[in-house]
Amino acid sequence: MSKKTRQIQVYEQMQKNDVLILYSGVQHHISLDAYHPFAVNTQFFYLTGIERKDVILVMHKNGEMDPVLFIKRIDPLEEKWQGKQLTATQASELSEIKTIKYLDEFDKYINTLMMQNDIQTVYFDLYRNSPTDLPDYNMVMAEQFKKIYPSVMVKNAYALIAPLRMQKDEEEIEKVQKAIDITQSGLEFVMQTLKPGMQENQVQANFEYKIRYNGASGPSFATIAGAGYNGTMLHYSENCGPCRDNELILLDLGAKYEGYCADITRTYPINGKFTERQKQIYDIVLKANQTVAATAKPGMTTVELNNVCKEVLANGLKEIGLIKEDSELIKYYMHGVSHHLGIDVHDATIASNKELRPGAIITNEPGLYIDEESIGIRIEDDLLITQDGCVVLSKDIIRTTDEIEAYMAQFK
Secondary structure: OOHHHHHHHHHHHOOOOOEEEEEOOOOOEEEOOEEOOOOOOHHHHHHHOOOOOOOEEEEEOOOOOOOEEEEOOOOHHHHHHHOOOOOHHHHHHHHOOOEEEEHHHHHHHHHHHHHHOOOOEEEEOOOOOOOOOOOOHHHHHHHHHHHHOOOOEEEEOHHHHHHHHOOOOHHHHHHHHHHHHHHHHHHHHHHHHOOOOOEHHHHHHHHHHHHHHOOOOEEOOOOEEEEHHHHHOOOOOOOOOEOOOOOEEEEEEOEEEOOEEOOEEEEEEOOOOOOHHHHHHHHHHHHHHHHHHHHOOOOOOHHHHHHHHHHHHHHHHHHOOOOOOHHHHHHOOOOOOOOEOOOOOOOOOOHHHOOOOOOOEEEEOOEEEEHHHOEEEEOEEEEEEOOOOEEEOOOOOOOOHHHHHHHHHOOO
16 A cells, blocks of 8 residues: 555545644753754655654645655754765655655644634644653644644544554555564574573573564564563563573563564473473463464454453463363463554554454464463464454464474574
8 A cells, every 4th residue: 555545544534624744743852962863753754654753734625635744854964973864856756745745834834724724623743652651743733733733633643543554454464564573583583692691691592682673663662571480571682581491481581573563472492492381381372372363353342352262371370270160261361362563563553443353463462471480482473364264474483392392493
């Protein structure tokens, strides 16, 4: 799907004289003259394909669609310090938008637009994951806009764009697949180099070196490398512990490629061999993973898939005597089995579109976390929902205990 097609899909949902304003964003300040690496607003990126800071998209619903993109004027001195800046030609080619203006024209353009048209509603990206989150740049600019134009209703653009992002087009699927393939190369390098005595951060470094070497822009999220007991913590991120003999290391990670994410989890024996107890728990998780993949299809919800997962996990734990009742599963499994995946690792979703449709990419990540035995096991794959089922996009990343042991034995 072209960027123009995406823009048209959003435009068609807008009412006459509605306006959409999306900011690519700015670098966030750390302290003194230090800044975090720039991360583009993903709604903006979805509609433009541009990953540069200080760019603004404006769409006004008034007759034929003619979006406008505002970019910085080229500053040769700034380029000397910071690198080449986005040109009007590049912006137009990436976004498929013909009308390119400059940031110093933006305020006058908006003022003229507001004065000459009966604008009642303006959309900004107002999504906030938690009430305690600091407002991002789009929210800050929306607040400024409301002070200047208090009679205009400001709405959240999320509801216009999120339903579109829940189904991926062919280009998006190819990019996610490439991100998964690069992730596979990183995991293979981890298995080749993993041994007792390493530190978790060294395992992380090996993975992240390999994915960057193979074309990733970087990890798609903060790598989780939890060895032993640390693997029982779902979002453990310190990665500073030791990798001990006869323990497992849980690796939840992914590569990012041209703006799209992989999200894979594998659990490996640090010395290359699973203990019998580790295999016993691992195979329960693997069965849940395989059952979810065999079950996922259009019309289902991720809640229904999680119920399938929980049934397999509960039955497995009852068979080995770790629990007696299904209600006890919460002690060892306490998260969902799936989320959408794409530009964001936990990609855009909306409740009104909760049933899976062809083109959706979701994760499949059952796990068991047994604190008292320092065993944390999760097996996560990425699934593409098709017309009658699903395809496991990460099928080539080995996952059985026999496959893992045989692969690691080659490098011992």
